[in-house]
Amino acid sequence: MTDTLEEDLDFLGLPSPTEIWKQQAALLEHEIAELNTQLRAARESIFKLTQMLQQVTQDRESALARLRAQAAIATESRNKAIDLEHRCKYLERTNEDLRRQIPVGPARNLR
Numbered sequence: 001m002t003d004t005l006e007e008d009l010d011f012l013g014l015p016s017p018t019e020i021w022k023q024q025a026a027l028l029e030h031e032i033a034e035l036n037t038q039l040r041a042a043r044e045s046i047f048k049l050t051q052m053l054q055q056v057t058q059d060r061e062s063a064l065a066r067l068r069a070q071a072a073i074a075t076e077s078r079n080k081a082i083d084l085e086h087r088c089k090y091l092e093r094t095n096e097d098l099r100r101q102i103p104v105g106p107a108r109n110l111r
Helices: 002-012 017-101
Strands: none
């Protein structure tokens, strides 16, 4: 019966089941090879992205450390500015108090 089926398929111009299986196997082999190529490329991309992430993370940590250092300097400068402002206000008040203590009267001859 199998021979008859194959003869009928051959007569109709259709491939036999064996030919279909061989053709399907060849297609699958080609697809597997293509998928392996894509998988290798994807792994390389992942490796490169991982390296880039590590570098960016190091750069970020370095930038954050510099930012913290600059923030500390800025805070110190701000505190100094506030201290100077308080000193200026204190000296202005002291100066004003001393001016009030100077008697206002006719000009004296200092000679």
